[in-house]
Amino acid sequence: MIELSKILEAISISLHVSFVSTLFGFFLSIFFGYLIGTREFHFKKYIISILGSLTSIPPVCAGLVVYLIISRSGPLGWMQLLYTPSAMIIAQFIIIFPIMTTLIINYIEQEYPQLREELLSYGASQKDILMLMITNQKSIYLTIALIGFGRAISEYGAAAIVGGSIDHVTRNMTAMIALETAKGNIMVGVSLGAILISLSLIISFGINYFKKND
Amino acid sequence: MIKLKNVDYQIDQKIILQSINLNIEQGRTTVIMGKNGSGKSTLLKLLNHIIQPTSGLIQSYLKNPIPMLFQKPLILKNTVSYNYQILQKIKKFKINTSWFDQFKLSALEDQKMNSLSGGEKQKLFLARLMSFDQSTLFLDEPNQSLDLESEKLLAKLLLLEKKNKTIILTLHDFEMAKKIGDYFIYLENGKILLQENKQQFFDHFSS
DSSP states (O other): OOOHHHHHHHHHHHHHHHHHHHHHHHHHHHHHHHHHHTOOOTTHHHHHHHHHHHTTOOHHHHHHHHHHHHSTTSTTGGGOOTTSHHHHHHHHHHHHHHHHHHHHHHHHHHHHHHHHHHHHHTTOOHHHHHHHHHHHTHHHHHHHHHHHHHHHHHOOHHHHHHHTTOTTTTOOHHHHHHHHHHTTOHHHHHHHHHHHHHHHHHHHHHHHHHHHHO | OEEEEEEEEEETTEEEEEEEEEEEOTTSEEEEEESTTSSHHHHHHHHTTSSOOSEEEEEOSOOSOOOOBOSSOOOOSSBHHHHHHHHHHHHOOOBOOHHHHHTTGGGGTTSBGGGSOHHHHHHHHHHHHHTBOOSEEEEESTTTTOOHHHHHHHHHHHHHHTTSSEEEEEOSOHHHHHHHOSEEEEEETTEEEEEEEHHHHHHHHHO
16 A cells, blocks of 8 residues: 555645746746737737647647657757656646736736726826736736646646656656556545645635635 | 817727817817717827827827826725825825815725725716816716716816816716816717807707
């Protein structure tokens, strides 16, 4: 029977990797979301539609792309990232970044033009406008962060390809569920599955809570 | 004076305003009327430099945009007093609380914005704008969502303001327009159909 410490370790790896990838995804998607959403430039429509298409990128494909880049013969092979938590973070980031950025752009394109017109009439600077947009709708950002985290923690394919499911290092919850189920340890798989579902439910409740209380 | 010469405005090939020639004199109340989608709000924004014309010339005694009442004003998720004061922090103007007091908004100060009715919100937006002592007022449908009593109060306050201010506003309500307006512009499909003083303007609609 599998030890409890191994299960806790898988949970900890999952939480750590997903938290870091969400953190990077969150700040970079806010930066690029605002950059794209508040400006008019050539190819803007194309960039938005490419990001939109990438929201549904199959995790396995994202993992494959990262694998090709960081594998020993790839352009970043010298960094020796393959089969490390960092590789899993990069793969998860590639999956969640387009989702979070698209959501932020949608929000900005809805709110910004009107807000900008009125605030400019009051002599507000671009910085004032952006600060008001961020502080006025905190729940939107928390919701976007939770959506990103939920997607990151529940994906399997990408992290498995670039993480390699190495015991104590890169074996996260989803990898352990797949492995233990394949080995016939159905109960461990079911228990970990229940924990994962619980985390998803907590995230979903969190999203609803922020929406209601903002 | 604000002068518009052959002003056109379009968004993504859609013509919103076309061949607008207009003189708006200081010190009088100009009412812009017309059906929904006729271009009233766009004209008001052009007059206040919020947007720039696609073609044509605007000459104005105002060099920059000034705070105005928008049709869908800014609502921040917080209390009434926060929404009242936040723009004053940006503009850093001397605050005039007379409209805030007249509309009895102090009773609502601590309430959240989402608990207010449309009329209460509109009173707050009006009070917020009027907290800035400006000699020119741009008001986009100032009486929207107001009940009869509040509308009467608004007309009374505007009649007081018009004594020493230039007021440019859009309205649908002919009664109110007649009460406070000096000069009238009627827009249809982005073009000026009429621009006349009160007597001539209302003669058109009574005949």
